[in-house]
Amino acid sequence: MHWIYLLIAGFLEIAFASLLKMSDGFTKIWPIIGFTLISFVSLFFLTKAMKVIPLGTAYAIWTGIGAVGTVLIGIFFYDDPVNFSRIFFLSIIILSLVGLKLVS
Numbered sequence: 001m002h003w004i005y006l007l008i009a010g011f012l013e014i015a016f017a018s019l020l021k022m023s024d025g026f027t028k029i030w031p032i033i034g035f036t037l038i039s040f041v042s043l044f045f046l047t048k049a050m051k052v053i054p055l056g057t058a059y060a061i062w063t064g065i066g067a068v069g070t071v072l073i074g075i076f077f078y079d080d081p082v083n084f085s086r087i088f089f090l091s092i093i094i095l096s097l098v099g100l101k102l103v104s
Contacts, residue, residue: 003101006049006058010065012042017070021078057104064097 016038023031042062050058071090074080 002049002052005045006053006061007065009042009045009049010062011069012038012045013062013066014069014073016042017066018073018077053104057100060100061097064093064100068093068097 016035019031019035019038022028023035026032046058046062049062053061068090071080071086075082
Protein backbone atom coordinates (compact mmCIF):
# COMPACT_ATOMS: atom_id res chain seq x y z
CA MET A 1 0.00 0.00 0.00
CA HIS A 2 2.87 2.38 0.71
CA TRP A 3 4.06 2.15 -2.90
CA ILE A 4 0.57 3.18 -4.01
CA TYR A 5 0.77 6.16 -1.65
CA LEU A 6 4.07 7.07 -3.27
CA LEU A 7 2.61 6.83 -6.77
CA ILE A 8 -0.32 9.03 -5.76
CA ALA A 9 2.09 11.56 -4.26
CA GLY A 10 4.18 11.54 -7.44
CA PHE A 11 1.20 12.07 -9.73
CA LEU A 12 -0.02 14.87 -7.49
CA GLU A 13 3.42 16.45 -7.82
CA ILE A 14 2.91 16.51 -11.58
CA ALA A 15 -0.43 18.23 -10.99
CA PHE A 16 0.93 20.88 -8.66
CA ALA A 17 3.89 21.61 -10.92
CA SER A 18 1.47 22.07 -13.81
CA LEU A 19 -0.67 24.41 -11.70
CA LEU A 20 2.46 26.36 -10.84
CA LYS A 21 2.96 26.97 -14.56
CA MET A 22 -0.71 27.90 -14.96
CA SER A 23 -0.49 30.42 -12.10
CA ASP A 24 1.55 32.67 -14.41
CA GLY A 25 4.03 33.74 -11.76
CA PHE A 26 1.49 33.54 -8.93
CA THR A 27 -0.80 36.07 -10.61
CA LYS A 28 -3.87 33.82 -11.13
CA ILE A 29 -5.78 32.91 -8.00
CA TRP A 30 -7.39 29.54 -8.91
CA PRO A 31 -4.17 27.87 -10.01
CA ILE A 32 -2.51 29.22 -6.84
CA ILE A 33 -5.28 27.72 -4.69
CA GLY A 34 -5.06 24.42 -6.59
CA PHE A 35 -1.27 24.40 -6.28
CA THR A 36 -1.46 24.96 -2.53
CA LEU A 37 -4.07 22.29 -1.87
CA ILE A 38 -2.60 19.64 -4.16
CA SER A 39 0.93 20.19 -2.86
CA PHE A 40 -0.26 19.57 0.71
CA VAL A 41 -2.09 16.40 -0.34
CA SER A 42 0.98 15.22 -2.26
CA LEU A 43 3.18 15.75 0.79
CA PHE A 44 0.62 13.95 2.95
CA PHE A 45 0.83 10.84 0.75
CA LEU A 46 4.62 11.15 0.58
CA THR A 47 4.87 11.10 4.38
CA LYS A 48 2.54 8.06 4.55
CA ALA A 49 4.78 6.26 2.04
CA MET A 50 7.89 7.15 4.06
CA LYS A 51 6.59 5.19 7.04
CA VAL A 52 7.80 2.04 5.27
CA ILE A 53 9.83 3.11 2.23
CA PRO A 54 13.31 4.49 3.03
CA LEU A 55 13.59 8.28 2.93
CA GLY A 56 16.06 8.48 0.07
CA THR A 57 14.18 6.00 -2.07
CA ALA A 58 10.79 7.59 -1.48
CA TYR A 59 12.01 11.11 -2.12
CA ALA A 60 13.94 10.14 -5.26
CA ILE A 61 10.97 8.28 -6.71
CA TRP A 62 8.57 11.10 -5.80
CA THR A 63 10.72 13.72 -7.49
CA GLY A 64 11.46 11.38 -10.39
CA ILE A 65 7.77 10.78 -11.09
CA GLY A 66 7.24 14.53 -10.88
CA ALA A 67 10.17 15.28 -13.18
CA VAL A 68 9.22 12.74 -15.85
CA GLY A 69 5.54 13.66 -15.71
CA THR A 70 6.23 17.37 -15.83
CA VAL A 71 8.52 16.97 -18.85
CA LEU A 72 5.77 15.03 -20.60
CA ILE A 73 3.18 17.69 -19.72
CA GLY A 74 5.54 20.30 -21.14
CA ILE A 75 5.95 18.34 -24.35
CA PHE A 76 2.26 17.59 -24.87
CA PHE A 77 0.69 20.83 -23.65
CA TYR A 78 3.32 23.59 -23.75
CA ASP A 79 5.27 22.80 -26.93
CA ASP A 80 8.47 22.00 -25.05
CA PRO A 81 11.12 20.63 -27.42
CA VAL A 82 11.34 16.93 -28.19
CA ASN A 83 14.68 15.58 -29.30
CA PHE A 84 16.81 12.51 -28.87
CA SER A 85 18.78 13.90 -25.92
CA ARG A 86 15.67 14.79 -23.90
CA ILE A 87 14.08 11.40 -24.53
CA PHE A 88 17.36 9.60 -23.78
CA PHE A 89 17.86 11.32 -20.42
CA LEU A 90 14.19 10.96 -19.56
CA SER A 91 14.61 7.23 -20.17
CA ILE A 92 17.57 7.16 -17.80
CA ILE A 93 15.44 8.75 -15.08
CA ILE A 94 12.70 6.15 -15.63
CA LEU A 95 15.23 3.29 -15.52
CA SER A 96 16.70 4.74 -12.34
CA LEU A 97 13.26 4.86 -10.70
CA VAL A 98 12.60 1.25 -11.64
CA GLY A 99 16.03 0.33 -10.27
CA LEU A 100 15.33 2.06 -6.95
CA LYS A 101 12.04 0.19 -6.66
CA LEU A 102 13.73 -3.13 -7.37
CA VAL A 103 16.42 -2.67 -4.72
CA SER A 104 14.03 -1.39 -2.02
